[in-house]
Amino acid sequence: MSQLEMPAVAAGPAYRRQNQRRQMSDRTITHLFIWPTLILLILMNIFPLFYSLYLSFNDYSVIANEPPKWVALDNYEKILTNERSRYWHNFTVTGKYAVLSVGLQIVVGFGLAMLLKEKFAGSGLITTLILIPMMLSPVVVGLFWKLIFDPSKGIFNHLIYMNATGGKEWLSDPTLALWAIVIVDVWMWSPFVVLLCLSGLSAIPSYLYEAAAIDRASGWFQFRRITLPQVMPLLLIAVLFRTIEAFKQFDLVMGLTGGTPGDATETVSVRLYREAFLGKFKTGESSALAYIVLIIIIAVSNLYIRALNRTREG
Amino acid sequence: MATIELQQVEKKFGDLHAVKPMDLTIHDGEFVVLLGPSGCGKTTTLRMISGLEAVTGGRIILNGRDVTWAHPSERDIAFVFQFFALYSHLTVRQNIAFPLQAQGESKETIRQRVAEVARLLRIEHVLDVKPGSLSGGDRQRVALARALVRRPAAFLMDEPLGALDAEFRETMRAEIKRLHIEQHATTVYVTHDQIEAMAMGDRIVVMSDAVVQQVGTPAQVYHDPANLFVAHFIGSPGMNLIKGRYAAGTVHLREGVSYPVPDFWVSTLNEVLKGEGDVILGFRPEAVTVNSEGMPATVYATDLHGGYTMLHLDLGGEEIVHARAPRSVHYPIGTAVRFALEPAMVRFFDPVTEKAIVREVTA
Structure with a gap:
């Protein structure tokens, strides 16, 4: 030792x-x-x-001084079948909003990404500027777009019709109000799609385009057979994220219209808020509504994830 | 099939001259190899022929048509890339069909032509899988199939075997050569591997520092290199190059070591060197015979290369001479030996211009 x-x-x-x-x-x-x-x-x-x-299986209000009363599936039944409660209207509004908003975001976002993919003087700065809207708070965005849409003072009508006074009342016209929210959401969240698509586009090796040019493929053929399939997984992720967000859309609607005119822009989330926290505080019924939204989101996500896996494997 | 002419073609990247003005004619059905070390401009030359790289000056003529500024798709050429450039999201069948679909060929034509090239390249069994699951050799076969299926006027291949391991490289080299013989298609092939170039090319274009050093058949560039670069670059190992001074029919290599110049060289050297001057003596390892006569040297090392032995002979402590000997030959290190040179295989170079001294052949 x-x-x-x-x-x-x-x-x-x-x-x-x-x-x-x-x-x-x-x-x-x-x-x-x-x-x-x-x-x-x-x-x-x-x-x-x-x-x-x-x-969600009880009749219960958080402000009533009564214990929850078991009603089994009554709340769900009411939401899904009772026409007077107009829940289907809220689902229709949300669905319409999700399809329009996500569809336009994908088109605008992908289009911008295709333009920004090409390097030019100031392209970095422009990319950064384009990303700004998604960094803002939705409530703030809602409030200042309310000013932009203002029929008498707002710049939106002025730009579209070159005449601020004779323009449309975007936020109080029942046929236009949902479109107004869609426009703002597209403005705010297309940059997110741009970001995802840009990363996908820049990952496509240049030699694939060189090979395609040698193979005499036209620009459109290259886009269809190389660009789109290569970016598709990221595009599907963008669609998935944006669809989930669209189904949950609350703050932007509250900031812009609060669900008005009438209930023209009342998405499920806004209705949920009204049922749960205004008037009678229907806690049980709104819990059931929240679960229905959750199930829809899970179902839609599953569909997308399956599609995503198919693009990766197939 | 096609004839490709490069007339004073050059390429600059900013201040860097990637390819200095070069002239080259590639004949119909010829297999021409662009050979040189990395960065010599061979790939840039190939990319200029394909149209993937714009020329800085000069003209490219394809089958008599000036295609200098034509888009790659207008040149009727196929390009095989070093890293295959296969479309990873498409199956092998779709990859091969891609150029035909791009031209709007009918489904029946596509089916027939894909089946035809798949049979030719023996890849019928992988037609429905994605390229990602294939071996390097099969991927390159798919890349070749995609090039062949279009029946282009010329094939351009950029180090197509560079990404393959040694075993596949041998097989694919033979396959490409066989394809060329069968198809008799004009082919321009880029490689840095001189063994590949020697094995495959009808003619080799040796490039270095953006300049064409020599254009010739494999035998020409091997036996009659145009300059010191080609002499050293071609062959494994390259030509033995030993500095000496020529006078009166003898090259003095070292103190006490001199080489009597073969008679048929004497008049040329006398004329070129004006009777006396510095010269570089060049000879291939197989021109050396180790025996009891000739120049003295000591054995520095011996390597057995399977079929033959490579002797490294120390010529007075300054130069190492590589000599190829039968595999049974073995000398202990330090053995004093003598070696002679096969007169027909001896070459001479000018140490200043680095060019080969060309012997006048009298009829």
Whole structure:
């Protein structure tokens, strides 16, 4: 035994005890990190999730001084079948809004990305500027677009009709109000599609286009057979994200129209808010509505994810 | 089939001269290899022929038609890329059909032609898979099939075997050569591998520093290199090049080492060097015979290359001479030997211009 090892062996047990007091084991550290997060998650997410599921089968109002009353599927039945409650109207508005908004965002976003893909003087600056709308708060965007759409002072009519006074009343005309929200959403979120598409377009190797040029493929043929299929996975991700967002659309509608005129722009989320937090505070019924929205979003997401997997495999 | 003419074709990238003005005529049905080290301008030359790179000056004539400024699609050429350039989202069948679909051919024609080239390249069994799941060799076969299916006037190949491992390279080299013989298509082939160039080319264009160094058959560039670069670059190892001084029919290489010039060279050297002057003696390793006569040297190292032995002979501590000997030959390191040169395989170079001294052949 060497001289160097002697003191260590002699001080071994005492040293270990001291060390144990000073240092925590890996297991303790793991528990210290995991449990607070887990408890927070259970309290803030999991419990409300299951409690709201339970409430969706009850007749319950959070402001009434009565305990929840079990009504089984009555809330769901009312939402899906009762015509007087006009929930179908809210679903139609949301569906129309989602299709128009996401469709236009994809067209505008992809188109802009195709233009920005080509490098030119100032293209970096323009790309940055184009991305600004999606960095703003939806409520702020709603408020200033309200001014832009203003029939007497707003610049929108002025630009479209070259005449501010004789223009349309975008936010109070029932046939135009949803379009107005679509326009703002497209303005705000097309940059997101631009961003995704640009990353997809720049990842297409230039030699594929060179090979296609040699193969005598026209520009349109190259777009159809190379560009589009190569960008498709990212395009589908953009569609998925934007569709989910469109189904949840709340703040922009509240900022612009608050669901008016009448209930022309009342999306499911706005209706949900009204049912849950205004008037009678129908907590049970609105929980059921929230679950229906959740199921729709999961179903739509699944469809997209399947399509996405097909483009990757097939 | 096609004839390709390059007339004073050059390419500059800013201040960098990638290809200095070059003239080259590639005949109908010929297999021409552009050979040179990385960055010599061979790929740029090929890309200029294809139209993927615009020329800075000069003219490119394809089958008598000036195509200098024509789009690649207007040149009726096919290009095989080093890294295959296959469309990863399409199946092999769709990849091969791509050029035909782009030209709006009928479904029946496409089906027939794809089946034809797939049979030719023996890739029928992979037609319905994506290129990603294929081996390097099969991917390059698909790339070749896509080039062949269009029946273009000329094939341009940019290091098509560069991305393959050694085993596939040998097989594919033979396949490309066979295809060329069968199709008799004008082919321009770029490589940095001189063995590949020697094996495949009808003619080799040796390039270095953006300049064409020599154009000739494989035998010409090997046996009669135009300059020191070609002499050194072609062959593995390259030509032995030893500095010396010529006077009165003898080249003095070192103190006590001199080489008596073969009689048929004497008059040329006397004339070129005005009787006396510095010269570089060049000879291939296989021109050396180690025996009891000739120039003295010591064995520096010996390598067995399977079929033969490469002897490295130290010529007075300054120059190493590579000599090819039968595989049974083995000398311990440091052995004093003598070696002679096969007179017909000896060449001379001017050390100043670096060009080969050309022997006058009297009829």
